[in-house]
Amino acid sequence: MTSGEVRLIRRQWWAWAVVALVVAVAVAPLVHMWLTNPDDQRLVDLDVYRTGGQMLLDGRPVYDYFTPAPQLLPFTYPPIAAMLAVALAKMSWETAQWVWTAGIFVALAVTVGFAFRDFLGRESLRKYVPWVFGLLMILCTYLMPVRDQVRFGQVDILLVALCLADCAARRPWWPRGFLIGLATAVKLTPGVFLIYLLVTRQWKTFFMASFTAAVLTLLPFGVIPQDAVDFWFSALLDPERLGANAATTNQSIRGMLIRLYMPEMLTMAIWVVLVAVVGWYGFRGARDAYGAGDRLTAVALVGLMAVLLSPVGWIHHLAWVVVVLAAILGDGRDPVRLKVAAGVWLFYVLTVPWFGVSLLAAGIPGVSLVLGKIVQDGFGLGALVLVWLLVSWLPKQRQMA
Structure with missing residues (x-):
């Protein structure tokens, strides 16, 4: 030095x-x-x-x-x-x-x-x-x-x-995979990273993450067995415990569909199809990004999957947008990526879904219902756009820069 x-x-x-x-x-x-x-x-x-x-x-x-x-x-x-x-x-x-x-x-x-x-x-x-x-x-x-x-x-x-x-x-300095296993044991949604590790064939990391999550999941059965049974065989099966699933704050695919108030079976069928399509597209994009050496974009995509594919994805779950912004920005030399990152930042600074609630409450004929619903789902729809940006737009932009 x-x-x-x-x-x-x-x-x-x-x-x-x-x-x-x-x-x-x-x-x-x-x-x-x-x-x-x-x-x-x-x-x-x-x-x-x-x-x-x-x-x-x-x-x-x-x-x-x-x-x-x-x-x-x-x-x-x-x-x-x-x-x-x-x-x-x-x-x-x-x-x-x-x-x-x-x-x-x-x-x-x-x-x-x-x-x-x-x-x-x-x-x-x-x-x-x-x-x-x-x-x-x-x-x-x-x-x-x-x-x-x-x-x-x-x-x-x-x-x-x-x-x-x-x-x-x-x-x-820790065994790679340990932190993912810990996060998955504490809150189940980071479990999507186990899928990511599988599709990218990071076998050693996958086994460490799975082992850590399994140990921390089984441990309570020995220490607080009744509470462990209550969670895994009762509380976990009741999505309404998380709050009103149709609330504006639920910006997952399922939350957006529920707010359309279609018949329950139809909502469930459409949700299953969309989860399969978005999941395939997102995890394939994460695999390709990892293969290209862009781990940050891969992580950003998997984080978005954790929100969109979950039955309930509250607005605060979208903290992954910090990683998304960094993936779009890169090293900051591309002015186009810089502008897109700035636009995404501004969008998620504003209280967009609540603008939609206000539009719905205004009751303007021919405007409030359709536009209000779209804006109310703004963060979830925005997350879908971000998936497309990271999977399809970003690689092309790198080639052009």
Whole structure:
């Protein structure tokens, strides 16, 4: 290492400290808004996690409990998540809020670091990496799916960070596949990465991920057997435990279909067909991207599959849009990709689905119903467009650049 590089590193330590302060100031309004919300509206999902852990400490059934009115939310995660949440239950409610919120931003920083690695690694940005990283942190924080992480005290950005790190780390100090297995055991939707590992024939990683998920799934049967039975043979089979499936916040393919209010059997048949088609297209695209050496695009596609193919895909599940933005942006040298990434960012910053709700409520003849439904499904339809962008448009754009 040259003396110049040493001086640059020393200067950047100061820059990182200043950038951390700037980011904290920039996100403070968002954090203040949600952490000073009325108590029964504040970080309601964190309250669910924490209460699940408290039920274990009290020796009460985890899946029979609902949070107090007006929320009335049940614990919907696998029993290993309740075991891990015991640590939250041992904290005071105020401490847990601050610890969890800080954890959200740490997970976002990990996600941004891995996702935008090519962009941050440009030689022309070398002196400005801390500042660019800080700007990316602020921009990603204000994406609606990420804002909702803070609003609800959600776990999704942590799962994104775990899966992305497992796939993108060049020389992981952990067994590759372990983090995907952990994420899958805590919340089932990251299990789509097992399909990705299969179709890309990453056998060693697949077996490690499967082994980890299996161990963490079986462990509760030995520690809290009744709760494990309650989840796998009762709670898991009731999708309504997750909330009203027809709600605007459900932007999965199934959620969009349910809001068309067709006969239930017809809705189910169309959903099965669309899941098969979108799944085939998305996982094939992920396989091709992996084969071309573009792991980031592969991960972004699989993350979108986790939302679209799930029976319930809430808006906050779309935290994967951070990885999608990085995949579209690349190293930032292509102005077309830069403009597309900026457009996608703006789209997911706006509260698009709620614009649709307002249109539906307006009741304008010939306009409100059709346009309102389309806009109400904006984030889900947008996710489908993003799948097409990553599978078909992006490879062609690389060739043209």
